[in-house]
Amino acid sequence: MPDSPQTSPSAPCPAPPPAAAGAGPWPDLWPAPHATGPVEGTVELPGSKSLTNRWLVLAALASGPCTLHGVLRSRDTDLMRTALTALGAGFSDGADGALHITPLPVGEPLPAPVEVDCGLAGTVMRFLPLVAALRPGTVRLDGDPGARVRPMGATVEALRSLGVQVTEEGEPGRLPLTLAVPEGLSVLPDDGPRLLELDASESSQFLSAALLSACAHPGGLTIRHTGAAVPSPEHVGMTLAALREVGVDASAVDERTFTVPGVRPHPFTMTVEPDLSNAGPFLAAAAVTGGTVRVPRWPAQTTQIGERWRRILPAFGAQVCLTPDAEDPTHGILQVRGGRDADGDPVVCGAGEVPDTAELAPTVAALALLAEGPTQLTRIGHLRGHETDRLAALTAEAARFGVHVSQGADRLDFPGSGAAGDLTPAEARTYHDHRMATFAAVVGLAVPGTTVRDVGTTAKTMPDFPAMWEALVRGEET
Ligand SMILES: O=C(O)C1=C[C@@H](OP(=O)(O)O)[C@@H](O)[C@H](O)C1
Numbered sequence: 001m002p003d004s005p006q007t008s009p010s011a012p013c014p015a016p017p018p019a020a021a022g023a024g025p026w027p028d029l030w031p032a033p034h035a036t037g038p039v040e041g042t043v044e045l046p047g048s049k050s051l052t053n054r055w056l057v058l059a060a061l062a063s064g065p066c067t068l069h070g071v072l073r074s075r076d077t078d079l080m081r082t083a084l085t086a087l088g089a090g091f092s093d094g095a096d097g098a099l100h101i102t103p104l105p106v107g108e109p110l111p112a113p114v115e116v117d118c119g120l121a122g123t124v125m126r127f128l129p130l131v132a133a134l135r136p137g138t139v140r141l142d143g144d145p146g147a148r149v150r151p152m153g154a155t156v157e158a159l160r161s162l163g164v165q166v167t168e169e170g171e172p173g174r175l176p177l178t179l180a181v182p183e184g185l186s187v188l189p190d191d192g193p194r195l196l197e198l199d200a201s202e203s204s205q206f207l208s209a210a211l212l213s214a215c216a217h218p219g220g221l222t223i224r225h226t227g228a229a230v231p232s233p234e235h236v237g238m239t240l241a242a243l244r245e246v247g248v249d250a251s252a253v254d255e256r257t258f259t260v261p262g263v264r265p266h267p268f269t270m271t272v273e274p275d276l277s278n279a280g281p282f283l284a285a286a287a288v289t290g291g292t293v294r295v296p297r298w299p300a301q302t303t304q305i306g307e308r309w310r311r312i313l314p315a316f317g318a319q320v321c322l323t324p325d326a327e328d329p330t331h332g333i334l335q336v337r338g339g340r341d342a343d344g345d346p347v348v349c350g351a352g353e354v355p356d357t358a359e360l361a362p363t364v365a366a367l368a369l370l371a372e373g374p375t376q377l378t379r380i381g382h383l384r385g386h387e388t389d390r391l392a393a394l395t396a397e398a399a400r401f402g403v404h405v406s407q408g409a410d411r412l413d414f415p416g417s418g419a420a421g422d423l424t425p426a427e428a429r430t431y432h433d434h435r436m437a438t439f440a441a442v443v444g445l446a447v448p449g450t451t452v453r454d455v456g457t458t459a460k461t462m463p464d465f466p467a468m469w470e471a472l473v474r475g476e477e478t
C-alpha cells in the first residue's frame with residue numbers, strides 16, 4: 001500500500017467547510033478519566049453520522065433546495081459535504097445553525113475533473129461513487145491509507161454494470177478509483193428501469209449507495225443483492241425509510257430485491273436525530289460505574305441501530321427506561337442506571353451471546369471486558385473491513401489490559417474477568433478508529449492509569465467526545 005496519496009491531474013478539492021468544532025488539540029497520549037464513584041449526568045448528543053450523510057446525499061439529489069437542522073459536524077460529514085460540493089451541490093450555513101442545500105445538476109457534464117477525499121469514511125467512499133455516476137466526467141476517489149484496504153469491490157461492480165468506466169489504480173476492488181462517466185447514463189433506457197446487481201455481503205453501505213442514487217436515474221433502478229447475508233441490515237432499513245420520508249417510494253420486493261422509482265426527493269426540511277450509536281459509550285459509563293446517565297431527545301421511533309442499547313444494556317445488568325417527553329411525544333429521555341451490589345459497588349453481569357451488534361460492537365466489547373461473567377459477540381465478521389479489523393484490534397487491546405479474548409472468524413468470546421480490579425492499566429491503541437478510542441475510554445473508567453493514544457480520532461464522528469467525556473466524569477452537564 002503506498003504511503004502517500006498519488007498525484008493526479010484532477011482539479012483540486014474545493015475548500016472544505018469551516019472545521020468541525022472540538023477537534024482538539026488533545027495530547028497524543030490522553031489520560032482516560034478514571035471514575036472514583038458512580039458517573040451521573042445528562043448528555044446532549046450531536047446528530048447521527050449515518051442520518052446526516054443520508055440527508056446530505058438526498059438533499060443534493062432533490063428537485064429543489066432543502067434545509068437541514070441538527071446536522072453533525074465531524075470529519076465524515078464534512079468530507080461528504082466537500083465531496084458533494086465538488087459534484088456541484090451548494091451548501092450554506094444559516095445563522096440559526098440550519099444548513100441550506102441546493103441540489104447538484106444531475107446529467108450535466110462536470111466542468112472539470114473532480115478529486116474526492118474519502119478520508120476513512122465508509123459512507124463517503126461507498127455513497128459518493130454512485131452519486132458521481134450521475135454527471136458525465138472524470139472523478140477520482142482516494143482516502144486515508146486505512147481506506148485503501150476497505151472493501152470497494154461491490155462499488156466497482158455496480159459502477160461497471162451502470163456503464164461507468166472504472167480504473168483501479170491499486171489493488172482490485174480497493175481505493176483509489178478513477179471513474180469515467182459517459183454521457184447519457186442518467187437517461188431512461190429504452191427497455192425500462194435498469195437492473196443493478198451487486199454483492200453487498202461485505203457492507204450494507206453498497207446497497208444503501210445504490211438505493212440512494214437510484215432515485216436520480218430517470219427510470220429508477222431495480223437493485224438485486226447477489227451475495228450472502230447483508231450485514232448491518234438496520235442501515236438498509238434506514239436508507240429505505242429516509243427515501244420514503246422525502247417522497248421516493250422505495251420498496252423491498254423480497255429479501256434481496258429492491259425497487260426505487262426515478263422520482264427525485266421533493267424539497268425537504270429535516271431535523272437530524274441524535275447519534276444513538278455514539279450514545280453507547282456514555283450509557284455504558286453508567287453501566288460500568290453503577291451510575292445514572294440520561295440522554296434527552298431520544299426518538300420514540302427510529303431506524304438507528306443504537307436503539308438496540310435499550311435491549312443490550314439490561315443484559316449487562318443495567319436498568320433502562322425511556323420517559324416520554326410530555327411536550328413532544330416523538331421524543332423521550334432515555335435513562336440508564338448501572339447495576340450495584342448490596343454494598344453499592346458497581347456490578348456488570350456477563351451478557352451471554354449478543355449477536356449482530358455491528359458498529360455498536362466496540363462499546364459492547366468494553367462492557368464485556370469489565371463484566372463478571374462471559375459474553376460472546378457473534379456474527380460480526382464484517383467488522384474486519386471497518387475502520388480497522390475490529391476483531392483483531394479488540395483482541396489486541398483486551399490483551400493489553402490483561403484479558404485473553406478468543407477470536408473466531410466472526411466472533412469474540414470474552415471470559416468475564418470477575419472484577420475490573422483484575423485488569424492492568426494500559427496504553428490503549430486506537431488504529432485510527434473512533435470506536436476503539438471510545439472503547440478504551442469506557443475501560444479507563446474502571447481501570448485507573450489507562451491512557452489512550454490518538455483520542456483525536458473520535459473527530460471522525462464526534463469531535464467533542466474527549467471534552468464531553470471529561471465533563472461527564474467530572475459530574476458536569478454536557
Ligand atoms: O450506512 C451507514 O451509515 C453505515 C452502515 C454500516 O456499515 P457496514 O454495513 O459496513 O457495517 C455501519 O457499520 C456504518 O457505521 C454506517
Ligand SMILES: C=C(OP(=O)(O)O)C(=O)O
Pocket residue numbers: 120121122123359386387435461
Ligand atoms: C463502521 C463505521 O463507519 P464507516 O461509516 O466508516 O463504515 C463506524 O462508524 O463504526
